[in-house]
Amino acid sequence: MPFTEFVAGALGGRLKFAPAIGLTIPATIWTTEKFCYKCGCETKIVNFIRLNLNQAFPGHPHADVTIYDFDEWPEGRAILLKLLPKDLLASHNIGEVKPRFGGWSSRPQISNGCAHCGSLHSMMHDLDDIDTLAPGPEIQLNLESNLLQQLEDIRNVIDRWWFEQG
Ligand SMILES: [Zn+2]
Numbered sequence: 001m002p003f004t005e006f007v008a009g010a011l012g013g014r015l016k017f018a019p020a021i022g023l024t025i026p027a028t029i030w031t032t033e034k035f036c037y038k039c040g041c042e043t044k045i046v047n048f049i050r051l052n053l054n055q056a057f058p059g060h061p062h063a064d065v066t067i068y069d070f071d072e073w074p075e076g077r078a079i080l081l082k083l084l085p086k087d088l089l090a091s092h093n094i095g096e097v098k099p100r101f102g103g104w105s106s107r108p109q110i111s112n113g114c115a116h117c118g119s120l121h122s123m124m125h126d127l128d129d130i131d132t133l134a135p136g137p138e139i140q141l142n143l144e145s146n147l148l149q150q151l152e153d154i155r156n157v158i159d160r161w162w163f164e165q166g
Helices: 003-011 076-083 086-090 145-150 152-158
Strands: 015-017 024-035 042-051 063-065 098-100 109-113 134-142 161-163
Touching (some): 042 109, 042 134, 086 134, 145 152
Antiparallel strands (some): 042 063
């Protein structure tokens, strides 16, 4: 951004830092297709959630977050489970996202699963079928500041100076 433009915007009150904070931003669930190792059915898993920040701020880069990022702090799980309701996922042949025991940890971990039999899909195999990566259902994510304190990958994208349009 040219310096003169920066100053003009700052003086005119149109320049804001991290304009997306506190807003509800449309997001897309990106998925890949799998054949379940247990029941053999075709199912989809959630690879990442993409915040479509350019819909609110034209030209703004998008930010991606994984389901595992929400497992890093105590309240994260509840937020994620509300964000990805089982019925919404099921209607798109996506397995339920919830805590499951995987055998590698003493507590259940947030994981993908089969849409048909519910079996755990290990995060190690998330990228095995990346050629089938495709956008799935749309959701809305509220970028509250306490959420952003936890989700560094999103914060790194939205922490920027921005000119308000119009
Ligand atoms: Zn299955």
